[in-house]
Amino acid sequence: MDELDGNRVAGLLQEVFGTEMTATVVTCASCRAAAPIGESDVYAGGPGTVIRCRSCTSVLAVITQIRGMSCVDLMGIAP
Amino acid sequence: MRTIALDVPAWPGHRAGQHLDVRLTAEDGYSAERSYSIASAAGEPVAITVQRLDDGEVSPYLTDELRVGDELELRGPVGGYFVWEQADGGPLFLVGGGSGIVPLRSILRQRDRTGSDAAVRLLYSARTRSDLIYRDELARHRDGVEIIDTLTRERPDDGWTGYTRRVDRALLAETAWPAGKAGKQPLAFVCGPTSFVETVAAGLVALGYDPGRVKTERFGGTGGR
Numbered sequence: 001m002d003e004l005d006g007n008r009v010a011g012l013l014q015e016v017f018g019t020e021m022t023a024t025v026v027t028c029a030s031c032r033a034a035a036p037i038g039e040s041d042v043y044a045g046g047p048g049t050v051i052r053c054r055s056c057t058s059v060l061a062v063i064t065q066i067r068g069m070s071c072v073d074l075m076g077i078a079p
Numbered sequence: 080m081r082t083i084a085l086d087v088p089a090w091p092g093h094r095a096g097q098h099l100d101v102r103l104t105a106e107d108g109y110s111a112e113r114s115y116s117i118a119s120a121a122g123e124p125v126a127i128t129v130q131r132l133d134d135g136e137v138s139p140y141l142t143d144e145l146r147v148g149d150e151l152e153l154r155g156p157v158g159g160y161f162v163w164e165q166a167d168g169g170p171l172f173l174v175g176g177g178s179g180i181v182p183l184r185s186i187l188r189q190r191d192r193t194g195s196d197a198a199v200r201l202l203y204s205a206r207t208r209s210d211l212i213y214r215d216e217l218a219r220h221r222d223g224v225e226i227i228d229t230l231t232r233e234r235p236d237d238g239w240t241g242y243t244r245r246v247d248r249a250l251l252a253e254t255a256w257p258a259g260k261a262g263k264q265p266l267a268f269v270c271g272p273t274s275f276v277e278t279v280a281a282g283l284v285a286l287g288y289d290p291g292r293v294k295t296e297r298f299g300g301t302g303g304r
Binding site for chain 1: 097098099100112114154155157158159160161162273294295296297298
């Protein structure tokens with residue numbers, strides 16, 4: 001499975017959130033590292049797109065698209 | 080490697096460093112989507128440079144099958160992190176490994192087009208001399224722009240004036256702008272395979288670069304190593 005970074009899913013993020021997201025800084029709920037989404041690790045080979053913290057590899061978000069519906073789980077992003 | 084110019088109706092314009100996504104859909108409905116860096120400057124016709132990956136789902140079609148007049152499904156421009164605009168200024172240290180040169184070429188063309196006087200050093204690592212893309216274009220002299228090439232798998236014996244070594248901390252120390260004082264720090268854009276980018280980003284921070292001014296874009300694979 002190819003490892004990519006957040007820049008490569010800019011299109012998906014824009015489709016889901018309706019705006020440019022890669023420059024947005026998010027904080028990891030596990031390790032509290034803050035970084036732009038563009039710098040995060042992305043695994044896009046599975047059924048969904050998994051976005052992980054570059055510092056501690058915890059899952060920040062999972063985006064799954066099926067039959068025209070998008071499921072977005074921001075489980076690992078600190079509020 | 081192939082550079083493809085695209086005629087996109089109602090293209091809203093892009094910024095240097097942005098991407099576009101190409102989606103191919105087979106007759107049975109199976110579709111595959113890939114994101115490509117835009118190779119042209121803002122205001123120029125949209126172009127992408129595609130490296131053929133033998134096991135790829137999208138790139139072999141784009142490099143081998145696509146003909147003038149064919150239509151493509153596109154989404155873009157997208158991205159806003161790995162982006163340079165004239166107002167961002169410099170000095171710029173651009174570091175590309177393999178096809179990681181593509182968005183840096185866009186930034187360089189953007190600098191030319193806008194008449195920016197931001198000083199630029201571009202460090203470009205490729206396997207062999209024939210792997211250097213945009214070679215003639217990059218070699219053209221521009222005031223304030225220094226191009227530094229390095230080859231990792233070839234040592235040409237005829238007239239090669241670049242380096243023949245991997246990019247490591249020592250080479251960065253030789254080629255990068257000095258880190259400078261707070262508020263006047265260089266802005267770095269680093270694009271290439273993951274391990275290449277990690278080496279360069281960590282090296283620049285060790286040299287005193289502000290991590291917030293080292294922008295990175297990483298992709299899988301080993302191009303340029």
